[in-house]
Amino acid sequence: MSKGIGKAAYKPVGVLMGFAAGAIAGMVFRQVWKMTAGDGEAPNPTDEDRRWGEILAAAALQGAIFSVVRAAVDRGGAVGVRRITGRWPD
Numbered sequence: 001m002s003k004g005i006g007k008a009a010y011k012p013v014g015v016l017m018g019f020a021a022g023a024i025a026g027m028v029f030r031q032v033w034k035m036t037a038g039d040g041e042a043p044n045p046t047d048e049d050r051r052w053g054e055i056l057a058a059a060a061l062q063g064a065i066f067s068v069v070r071a072a073v074d075r076g077g078a079v080g081v082r083r084i085t086g087r088w089p090d
Contacts (some may be wrong), residue, residue, distance in 0.1 A: 002073040009090030010081045021073040032065065033058065
C-alpha cells in the first residue's frame with residue numbers, strides 16, 4: 001500500500017471530524033462558561049454592556065477549548081486511518 005493511500009483515506013475523515021470537533025468544542029465551551037462565569041451565555045464581542053476583560057477571557061477560553069478538541073479529534077482520526085489502512089496519514 002502506498003504512502004498516499006493513508007493520506008487520501010484521511011482527507012474525507014478529516015473533514016467530517018473537523019465538523020464534529022467544532023460542534024463538540026462549542027458544547028464544551030458553553031458548559032465551561034456556565035460553570036466558570038455563572039452566566040448562561042458567553043459575551044459577544046460587540047456587546048457594549050460587557051467589559052474588555054470578559055470578552056477577551058471568553059475568546060481565549062473558547063480558542064483553547066477548540067484547539068484541544070480539534071487536536072484530540074485529529075489524532076483520533078489519524079489513529080483510526082492507520083488501523084484501517086496500516087499507514088499513518090502524513
